[in-house]
Amino acid sequence: MFKNKKQLASFFVVTLIITLMINMAITWYSRSASKEIDYGTFLTMIQNKKVESVKIENNRLLITPKIDEKSSVSDKKIYYTGALNDPELVNRLQAAGVKFSTPVKDVQSPIMTFILSWILPFAMFYFLGTLITKSLGKKMGGGGAMSFGKSNAKVYIEKKTGVTFNDVAGQEEAKESLNEIVDFLHKPSKYTEIGAKLPKGALLVGPPGTGKTLLAKAVAGEANVPFFSLSGSGFVEMFVGVGASRVRDLFQQAEKNAPCIVFIDEIDAIGKSRDSQLGGNDEREQTLNQLLAEMDGFDSSKGVVILAATNRPEILDKALLRPGRFDRRVIVDKPDLKGREEILKVHGKNVKLDNRVNLGEIALATAGAVGADLANMVNEAALRAVRMGRDEVRQDDLFEAVETVIAGKEKKDRIMTEEEKSLVAFHEVGHALAAALQKETQPVHKITIIPRTMGALGYTMQMPDKEKFLHSKDELVEQIVVLLAGRAAEEVVFNKITTGASNDIERATDLARKMVTMYGMSDKFGMMGLESIQNTYLDGRAVQTCSTETSTEVDREVLQIIGSCYEKAVNLLKANMEALCKISAYLIHKETIMGDEFTNILKSIPR
Template sequence: MKKPRLLQGRHGLALFIFPLLLLGALAWWQLQPDAPGEAPAAGPAAVMLAELQASSDAWKASRGDLSRLMSDLRNGAIASAAVGTDAVYVTTASDQRYWVPDQAGRVAALLLEHYAGSNGELFPLTLFQTDAEKPLYKMLLPYSPIALLLLAGAIYFGLKTRSFQVQRKGSGITFADVIGAAEAKQALRDVTAYLRDPTAYARLGARPPKGVLLTGEPGTGKTQLAKALASESNASFIQVTGSDFSSMYFGVGIQKVKSLFRTARKQAPCIIFIDEIDGIGKRAEQQRSSDAESNRIINQFLAEMDGFDGASGVLVLGATNFPNSLDPALVREGRFDRSIAVGLPGLEDREALFRLYAGKISAAPGLDLAQLARNTVGLTPAAIAYIVNHAALLAARAGATQVEMSHVVDAVETCRIGEQPSGVTPMSPADRKRIAVHEAGHALVAAELKVGRVEKVTILPRGQALGVTLVTPVEDKRLHMESELRNRIQMLLAGRCAEQLYFHEVSSGAGQDLQEASKIALSMVGALGMGPKGSLLSLQAVRDAHLESDPREALEAADELLQQLNRDCMALLLRLRPALDHVTERLLETETVPGEDVLAAIAELPAAHHHGVSPLHAPGAHGLERVAASGYENPADALFELVAGEAQQEQEPQGPGMA
């Protein structure tokens, strides 16, 4: 069982033992015999008081009432008496002992009144265990559970709001250790100069940035850039996450924000790195108590970033994959002055990354790092690190002494299309034929329309897919033409069209393909102005304007676009029918067909079926120039590097034989 968070760390044992020691001390005090009070010099009263302090059982054995006490008072039969907080103890002249309950104090008042007004000989009268004589710890003992709860709450609250850990000697990572992200590193050099010499900016009247926001896909190296910035700037470094400020206790998150900035000011120059800063969220209408607490945390962030001077040497560095999830007031100018996009590594950067990680394993001398870099377009540095490590695991599994090129290629395929499962139930001949037709359709349309480089086609299960067509991008691209998006949709629909062409019905294996094709079609119609009706209205702009809109028109336009491209794809497959037959037969024979065989099957078509295919291995096959940035969001939630057919594991009804 996992140890509670409060008890983790080197102080956990002390925090656990301290309340136990406190309870033990209180119990020891409770069990100690009462200290004898200062008794009278001599006489019956002193003797009675000493006996009562030792034990009051002799008096408690006989309970008297008010009438007996008054009778003994009138007859002068009382030898001595003692008044307690809740009882009156009496010893008679005949050595009888009894007690009279006195919760309200009226019996004691009556006794004292009679005692003061008596004209005869007075009997000895003393006080026993009154509030004035009770030890202080016994008065506080009934409240000890509440005190312990308050003490535990104070300790817990102090731990939750303790100062954040500061790294003062740098992280040991420099900009030279971060491969790629050249644009981001160049933008951070101004920040480095400011943190090294804040007074130089102050002398010129320049206001240095208070905050810098790093955006980009997961695994592009945003955290590494933050650590390198701390080392290059020779500044203290505090690393937190956006979720660190959330707490189930009211007010704890605000105190954490205050403690964070207070610690940073003391350690200036200091970098506050907030990873996954979108965890702080946006302010919202206070419909729930959690919304109110979240709003207060964001408001405290705004106040803290406005509260420190730009020349104080404190910089807030945030990293997120979802910049649109941040509150607009948090990322405005004057708080986060700069937004730096961390992009994917280019060809040379990927080769350098493979060289870096290959140097950390026992790699064979013949690794073609340039070829690996060309085959991993669109992958992040984290993905490349995973590929090299997985290649080493594959080599160890095979009992090899070195990591060969084949191991790395298998690792690249695993990263793109998933692990090859073991112990899969063999499929029926009808299912194998259907999967082969489906994957052959994907591969031929991808090659004919030059969607990318067809690496391989297989009907062996990979990951959740029953068959896979691996298509990799030819070059790094940030701008996608309408024709490219239409070709990609046709590639996605090709498996379904091939099934319909051969078996006159479709299967559930095309479900994932339809989902991805629908994403691209909706993006083209609702965001990029590429619909069949020529509408230029952006649905995102409608949502941002908080206007009500009917999505039926956009859905109908997207469906019309899909229907049109489905007809084009079917016509293309009819023209490529001989090649489709050939690739399908090869898949049924060998289960895996390389991309070169797919290109050869298309090239062998007669002129009536095919008008010529250009090789796809040279970058820039489309004659498109690369641009530095796109003016709109990349639609490629739907643009991916592989087509996984037959995502469903259930068997389909057996169709008629292949034509």
């Protein structure tokens, strides 16, 4: 509770003042509840039989008067008078029928008196102070009443973080940029001799789950220096000025513990661009201003490095991003194929893997996954192995974990009618056939009609032979054909359409629109950019940069692409009706077909 001597002294002073006030209140109440009279008046009351009882003490007499029926309870007062040497007092009291007594002397231990008078009050006040401090701390966002306006940064040291660069995979470029900071903190003379200065700050930018916080902890583990870690929202309170005070306190602590690293997670909470719009947040802006001033004021030669993380760099204030504050921007992007395999190896160290497990295949099947996704998949695979009664994780456990994360768990209790089952089977085989019969598509890995908890009644999983970063127009067109082939199969076979193609239509429309507005693959608009991406690392939402009339033409162009691709899908399936029907019947019977089975059946059908 007490972090320094000042707080302890404050506690003692407050406790003494409260104790004194309580004693004064008790004394005042005692005096107001009793009244002093002279001894003659006391004798007159005895003669008039107006005394009910008398308590004889060492130096005074406590007199309780009789209360008649007309008197109220509030009229009942205790009188007292001095105890004179009156040998006839007892006889007078007996003659008047007055009850009298003398208090028994209680010999109490001095130690017990000290405990009851001093230790017990202090213990009670300490307990009450702790409760009040915790209550105020919760209401004021942590820190307690005694630390109002103080920084609530958590300090990590190497032995506490337990994370080094060996525990971070798939981010080699980011590690290389941050390794220079670590090396500077270890060997500053190597850089100062040539005139190089330590960067004041590094901004970690990337999508959620890519390991920005993990990288910051790894820097602390490698540098073996104090590591202050806190969130941007921890600065901002509803009281104006508290955030700025916490920033000042944080940098004061950092300078005292230099060399050290300060990590501010989600810095966009306080670093949003300042504007003159109405309804601005004065507290947030004051906190940002203080942060800008402190980053200008501290001396980087002392070894204080500011690390910050965000997935919304486009909204940060320009003054925060200029050289001299955050000198370096470190991109922590989604890992590539090699990076995903390395991440799987890192997380697989703590899991018993079967000798036949091929993490390269899992990495191929998880394009677009970030480190947090891959860690979750490895954990799901381990949980599945336990459920199946095995002590090792097999390849099928990992593939099932990938599907669980992507599409959800199997819903084996959902019973579809025979008609629905047949519709789903032809729909999924339509996707698979369109993928297999075109040149620029990814191979089919699995076809299933077992429903999943995320709403899919079935799905076709494709897995590439290698990872690609560039896609041609022909590839995108064929991808749209594959997406629309499910609806085409429903119409060709059953002469009806269902709601099962809603997600396919959404994805196909999005891809066709990007071809027109962003990729320059439209014959009508050519290389004209009609949309731009906002929130690149979050939802990737596209915003139009064209007029309403042009937007209408864009819709027509998108519709034309989708229409031509759908027509191609229909013609493709009509030309391969035997394969469509035979594979669908096999799928209805088995419910799940792996890629090898699908390829063998397709090759056995003459075309």
